[in-house]
Amino acid sequence: MTQAATPTADTVRRVVRSLLQDSPLHDSPLPDPPRPDGGGLRIAPVAEGGEHSTWFVGARHVLRLAPDREASRRQRRELRLRELVRPHIGVAVPVSVAHGEWASGLTYTLDTLIPGGxxxxxxxxxxxxxxxxxxxxxxxxxxxxxxxxxxxxxxxxxxxxxxxxxxxxxxxxxxxxxxxxxxxxxxxxxxxxxxxxxxxxxxxxxxxxxxxxxxxxxxxxxxxxxxxxxxxxxxxxxxxxxxxxxxxxxxxxxxxxxxxxxxxxxxxxxxxxxxxxxxxxxxxxxxxxxxxxxxxxxxxxxxxxxxxxxxxxxxxxxxx
CATH class of the missing domain: 3.90.1200.10 (Aminoglycoside phosphotransferase (APH), C-terminal lobe)
Structure with a gap:
């Protein structure tokens, strides 16, 4: 199995910059709007993340980066599965507002943050x-x-x-x-x-x-x-x-x-x-x-x- 280097804050900023070019994330907790380089957005690791490297992006999104190709395959499946289960279970599941690859063959999904602890x-x-x-x-x-x-x-x-x-x-x-x-x-x-x-x-x-x-x-x-x-x-x-x-x-x-x-x-x-x-x-x-x-x-x-x-x-x- 191909193993990529662990994603860093710089990796996350690079992904966020590419997303801002298409659709700016106007959810910064800071008084200033996000800069084109993503610098105005809070970017911080989530302590709990399982097999994914998980980061807060702004106040209302979470970026999850799959660390290897097997995790990427499961993440792609998860995006489809969440849509299937959503109407049935009575509680929220995250919505992916953007997804793609953060490295060759390795996926990410930018999800809505569900409020709560x-x-x-x-x-x-x-x-x-x-x-x-x-x-x-x-x-x-x-x-x-x-x-x-x-x-x-x-x-x-x-x-x-x-x-x-x-x-x-x-x-x-x-x-x-x-x-x-x-x-x-x-x-x-x-x-x-x-x-x-x-x-x-x-x-x-x-x-x-x-x-x-x-x-x-x-x-x-x-x-x-x-x-x-x-x-x-x-x-x-x-x-x-x-x-x-x-x-x-x-x-x-x-x-x-x-x-x-x-x-x-x-x-x-x-x-x-x-x-x-x-x-x-x-x-x-x-x-x-x-x-x-x-x-x-x-x-x-x-x-x-x-x-x-x-x-x-x-x-x-x-x-x-």
Missing amino acids: SGEQRDVSAVGEADLAGLLSGLREVPGPQAETLGVPRATPRSLETLRTAAERAAERLAEADEFDPVRLKQLTAGGVVQLAAQPGTAFLVHHDLKGEHLVVSGDGRVRGVLDWTDAAVGDPTEDIAGLAVAVGAPAAVRAATLAGYGARPCLRGLWLARCDTLTRLADRLGDGHHDDSAVPLLRAQLAHAWEAILLERLTDEAW
């Missing part, structure tokens, strides 16, 4: 949970075959037994570091794994990366938008329930999924996907010697979110 820093309110329910139910309405014609891949459901085995090893490592009590994982029994296997015929379009940084949350806890659709797939919808459990906490995720029409089994499957994943991710990170890594506090917070007790667990001693 990251779901990593803001709590979701009860009304925000209803927004998430609309997202989950809306994704079921997106025609899967049409998404596949855009190049969205079909994903095979993950084995919960395989995940549980990996999580058991991770829990033991975390216990040695005084990070987790492995007894808690015994709630997921062998019988529960069988009961919570993915059901055939339930594949829908799945965002597949519903972590907090991809949720735009307003000051009153409403979910205003969902970002970064590059990992979308047609597959197991409980993956998005799992993502929400990590992002906003297990109780809120299960309430949203229930409002969206999901029953106890898919809710619990999503919950245990999240719990196994968070154990493994934190153990792997600590095992690599990254105890002081800035990612560790986030991984700890995600584990705590996924392991919050849901109402069913509070009301019954039944194990899964």
